Amino acid sequence: EPEVTQTPSHQVTQMGQEVILRCVPISNHLYFYWYRQILGQKVEFLVSFYNNEISEKSEIFDDQFSVERPDGSNFTLKIRSTKLEDSAMYFCASRRHGTEAFFGQGTRLTVV
């Protein structure tokens, strides 16, 4: 069964460093998402991406965040200068038109 894969599973980084979280969506999917879940809190929408551009983003997704689909298969989330409060589980998701979203296993980001 096809699945969304995310790497790495756990990333530890120092405050102020840049991180790139990687996702490989399911191959025939067209809509891509990043969500995050701070420990003990709800799953929060960050950004959606369709047709090679951001279709919607939340207030969390400020100038420190960017997304890219560099090669038609990967979908990345970059955080330019990490802060302690960026520590969370980051989920990538993808879907076809009119279907549910499929989520990856998540990347646990720890900023120290």
Place this chain on the structure above:
Amino acid sequence: AQSVSQHNHHVILSEAASLELGCNYSYGGTVNLFWYVQYPGQHLQLLLKYFSGDPLVKGIKGFEAEFIKSKFSFNLRKPSVQWSDTAEYFCAGPSTPGTYKYIFGTGTRLKVLA
């Protein structure tokens, strides 16, 4: 703005008890609603979904949910829970009909006692 709300934050049940977790949404019209489950240490998985048609939808692992338009509800049910159902359950839906953006309820943490 659309919201998806879950009433129960923590639920503790004994095995074989029946389960009902509440989910309400705030907009009318065509709705797509989902229940996801997150087992300890694992990723979000789809339990079931409603797009249209029969308001009673059946999902995996014996779960079902009923879309009641008049009550703006989409409650999750299971007649007899098992210890392995211990997990966090999230209701989700588009923030407005047709949008790309899903929003999630705050989640319900279910603990099933053996």
